[in-house]
Amino acid sequence: MPLQNEHEEVDVLIVGGGMVGLTIAAALGGAGLEVLVVDRSPPPHQTAPAFDGRASAIAYGSRLVLEGIGVWSRMAAEAEPILDIRVSDGDAPFFLHYDHRDLGEAPLGHMVENRVTRRALHDHVSELGTVRLRAPGSVTGFDRAGSRAHALLDDGTRVAASIVIAAEGKRSPTRTAAGIRVTEWTYPQTGIVCTVAHEEPHRGIAHERFLPAGPFAILPIVDADEPDADAAAAPDLPWRHRSSLVWTERNAIAPRILELERPAFDEELRRRFGDFLGAVRSVGPRWSYPLSVLIAERYVDHRLALIGDAAHAIHPIAGQGLNLGLRDVAALAEVLVDAARVGLDIGDLSVLERYQRWRRFDTMTLTMVTDGLNRLFSNDIAPVRLVRDLGLAAVNRMPPLKRLLMRHAMGTLGELPRLARGQPL
Amino acid sequence: MRTWDDGGGTTLDPEEARRFEALADEWWDPHGKFRPLHNFNPARLGYLRGRLVGHFGRDPLARRPLEGLRLVDLGCGGGLVAEPMARLGASVVGCDAVPANVGAAAAHAAQAGLEIDYRHCLAEDLVAAGESFDVVLALEVVEHVADVPLFLHACRRLLRPGGCLVVATINRTAKSLLLAKIGAEYVLGWLPRGTHDWRRFLRPSEIAAHLRREGLTVRDVTGVTYAPLTNEWRLSADTDVNYMLTATAG
Ligand SMILES: Cc1cc2nc3c(=O)[nH]c(=O)nc-3n(C[C@H](O)[C@H](O)[C@H](O)COP(=O)(O)OP(=O)(O)OC[C@H]3O[C@@H](n4cnc5c(N)ncnc54)[C@H](O)[C@@H]3O)c2cc1C
Ligand SMILES: C[S@@+](CC[C@H](N)C(=O)[O-])C[C@H]1O[C@@H](n2cnc3c(N)ncnc32)[C@H](O)[C@@H]1O
Numbered sequence: 001m002p003l004q005n006e007h008e009e010v011d012v013l014i015v016g017g018g019m020v021g022l023t024i025a026a027a028l029g030g031a032g033l034e035v036l037v038v039d040r041s042p043p044p045h046q047t048a049p050a051f052d053g054r055a056s057a058i059a060y061g062s063r064l065v066l067e068g069i070g071v072w073s074r075m076a077a078e079a080e081p082i083l084d085i086r087v088s089d090g091d092a093p094f095f096l097h098y099d100h101r102d103l104g105e106a107p108l109g110h111m112v113e114n115r116v117t118r119r120a121l122h123d124h125v126s127e128l129g130t131v132r133l134r135a136p137g138s139v140t141g142f143d144r145a146g147s148r149a150h151a152l153l154d155d156g157t158r159v160a161a162s163i164v165i166a167a168e169g170k171r172s173p174t175r176t177a178a179g180i181r182v183t184e185w186t187y188p189q190t191g192i193v194c195t196v197a198h199e200e201p202h203r204g205i206a207h208e209r210f211l212p213a214g215p216f217a218i219l220p221i222v223d224a225d226e227p228d229a230d231a232a233a234a235p236d237l238p239w240r241h242r243s244s245l246v247w248t249e250r251n252a253i254a255p256r257i258l259e260l261e262r263p264a265f266d267e268e269l270r271r272r273f274g275d276f277l278g279a280v281r282s283v284g285p286r287w288s289y290p291l292s293v294l295i296a297e298r299y300v301d302h303r304l305a306l307i308g309d310a311a312h313a314i315h316p317i318a319g320q321g322l323n324l325g326l327r328d329v330a331a332l333a334e335v336l337v338d339a340a341r342v343g344l345d346i347g348d349l350s351v352l353e354r355y356q357r358w359r360r361f362d363t364m365t366l367t368m369v370t371d372g373l374n375r376l377f378s379n380d381i382a383p384v385r386l387v388r389d390l391g392l393a394a395v396n397r398m399p400p401l402k403r404l405l406m407r408h409a410m411g412t413l414g415e416l417p418r419l420a421r422g423q424p425l
Numbered sequence: 426m427r428t429w430d431d432g433g434g435t436t437l438d439p440e441e442a443r444r445f446e447a448l449a450d451e452w453w454d455p456h457g458k459f460r461p462l463h464n465f466n467p468a469r470l471g472y473l474r475g476r477l478v479g480h481f482g483r484d485p486l487a488r489r490p491l492e493g494l495r496l497v498d499l500g501c502g503g504g505l506v507a508e509p510m511a512r513l514g515a516s517v518v519g520c521d522a523v524p525a526n527v528g529a530a531a532a533h534a535a536q537a538g539l540e541i542d543y544r545h546c547l548a549e550d551l552v553a554a555g556e557s558f559d560v561v562l563a564l565e566v567v568e569h570v571a572d573v574p575l576f577l578h579a580c581r582r583l584l585r586p587g588g589c590l591v592v593a594t595i596n597r598t599a600k601s602l603l604l605a606k607i608g609a610e611y612v613l614g615w616l617p618r619g620t621h622d623w624r625r626f627l628r629p630s631e632i633a634a635h636l637r638r639e640g641l642t643v644r645d646v647t648g649v650t651y652a653p654l655t656n657e658w659r660l661s662a663d664t665d666v667n668y669m670l671t672a673t674a675g
Binding site: 147148338342343344345349350 | 463464467486508509510
């Protein structure tokens with residue numbers, strides 16, 4: 001006899017429980033909406049260190065969002081404040097210097113390892129009575145035509161929701177099924193990501209170097225409290241002070257670098273890293289990501305909203321992908337909660353268009369700026385270098401322009417949703 | 426047929442009814458003729474929620490704070506306000522002078538799974554039927570009725586003791602002539618030309634005077650203004666163009 005299929009009635013169905021999906025689940029669930037999150041990978045797999053070795057820069061505005069939702073306190077102890085950002089062009093003497101004191105007392109942002117953020121989000125939503133998580137699980141079919149969206153899950157469960165939020169990352173199948181087209185271009189570059197240990201403390205300084213192959217970012221993370229697995233093999237090398245590295249290489253070279261044995265890999269690393277923090281070595285696994293930019297032609301459809309990388313995946317040069325996603329969260333959560341509060345149908349296009357109007361401009365600007373920066377800097381032609389060196393030095397000498405760029409990097413520019421201003425939903 | 430003393434007048438302006446009849450299938454099209462009204466809706470619903478929760482002492486954080494209240498939406502059109510009120514828990518009666526509007530509203534509510542009692546009638550017909558309500562809404566309708574004093578008299582007759590009446594309409598100022606009439610109808614093309622007759626717009630003081638004569642207490646007048654940059658409407662102190670007014674019985 002066939003099993004009686006389960007039927008679930010919720011306000012919101014979120015497909016994809018990555019960092020962005022879980023954050024909006026926490027925001028909406030915290031405001032009293034009934035939420036179901038479906039993710040194809042099981043949660044323990046997601047929080048294991050090997051799943052995501054990256055650390056993300058959480059801009060000041062994003063921290064406010066996480067604070068407003070109540071998640072920040074679960075990750076604050078493992079967040080390293082960024083006190084200063086130094087941008088330099090190869091080994092040219094000119095550099096752009098962002099000091100948080102130019103703007104006040106708050107740090108420019110924090111570096112947090114993604115697994116820390118994921119764990120904090122999982123812990124938080126598991127304590128909310130309003131959010132349920134189906135992982136592993138997936139949606140096998142949608143019908144969004146009527147006054148409720150209906151989804152069929154792989155285990156036969158039927159879900160009815162007022163709105164579906166697609167937070168499945170760059171390759172969002174829900175976006176594709178909705179017929180929303182994307183504009184996409186790829187860079188002939190690969191992002192190599194790993195953690196490094198160095199002798200001297202980083203003093204909260206982030207470095208972004210524009211090397212000929214592309215940006216090379218050194219991002220301060222919290223000190224380790226015990227030696228890593230490789231430390232015993234190299235007793236005279238450092239282990240306590242750590243940074244996270246995003247190292248862009250040409251596609252032709254990246255695979256070869258990734259395959260190098262550790263001593264040879266560390267040799268390549270030192271050539272780019274330098275010795276300003278004393279001895280340095282890589283720690284733990286290496287990851288690589290093909291770099292491409294993708295923007296959905298629209299962020300909403302009837303009873304559907306795209307969020308995070310599903311809506312826009314930008315070049316990681318400015319470390320803004322997650323930050324943009326968290327600003328989406330703040331805007332979409334406010335639009336939906338405001339609508340629910342006054343009795344509007346939260347999946348109605350007239351409600352969702354407010355989210356799209358709000359986010360579209362911010363995303364487009366940042367995509368264009370980071371694309372432009374990458375094209376300008378991944379270039380070793382002498383006159384271009386001279387112009388951009390002078391340009392960087394000029395920005396440094398122009399405080400108002402610099403403050404504007406910094407505000408954007410911090411995520412506090414433009415008309416901000418309540419959460420991004422540090423106010424409750 | 427009517428049993429109450431209305432002097433035999435009517436609030437129905439047939440010219441107005443014909444205009445709305447022609448638009449009846451556009452109510453729920455977010456890109457149709459009523460787009461400005463959809464855009465306007467969050468601000469006025471916010472006002473309604475705030476006022477009603479305050480007046481009836483309800484929990485401001487509740488999902489359905491209007492539970493147990495009987496509400497009538499006079500001149501409900503397609504039900505753009507009636508539906509949210511039902512979602513907030515009110516038991517809603519919607520009435521409109523145009524049969525096609527009532528049909529469109531009922532069809533949409535059925536699809537949305539909301540139980541709303543839509544009736545094709547005028548405000549005075551509900552009075553004649555002996556109906557009474559905790560909440561009476563007259564949103565964007567006084568500027569379309571034939572006899573304002575009679576309409577407001579009917580509003581008061583429908584109100585239970587302790588009940589709450591909310592009127593939303595457009596002021597009669599130089600600014601409203603420029604923005605709401607010439608701007609919206611001729612320049613921006615938001616509303617069909619001829620939608621409004623500016624001379625029929627009422628000042629807040631005029632509505633308040635009528636309501637006081639009816640024995641109601643005016644509690645609040647709030648403006649609703651348009652912010653072109655964000656394309657959104659906000660509640661504000663500026664009542665020169667759109668405004669909302671709350672009065673209570675006792
Ligand atoms: C090299 C690199 C460095 C970066 N550095 C930074 C940085 O420093 N700061 C920053 O802000 N951003 C950074 N980013 C960008 C950032 O990582 C992303 O923007 C962010 O992870 C997007 O989160 P998301 O939740 O939208 O998507 P994802 O993290 O991709 O999550 C998607 C989730 O959906 C699930 N899923 C996918 N498909 C399905 C399906 N069919 N059914 C159910 N579930 C599904 C997945 O299991 C996953 O959990 C970087 C990116 C790269 C490539
Ligand atoms: C501008 S619409 C407002 C609709 C609705 N209240 C809203 O705000 O979404 C005015 C409505 O009032 C109706 N109407 C006009 N005169 C009326 C009357 N005397 N009695 C009832 N309804 C009337 C019209 O048919 C029309 O649907």
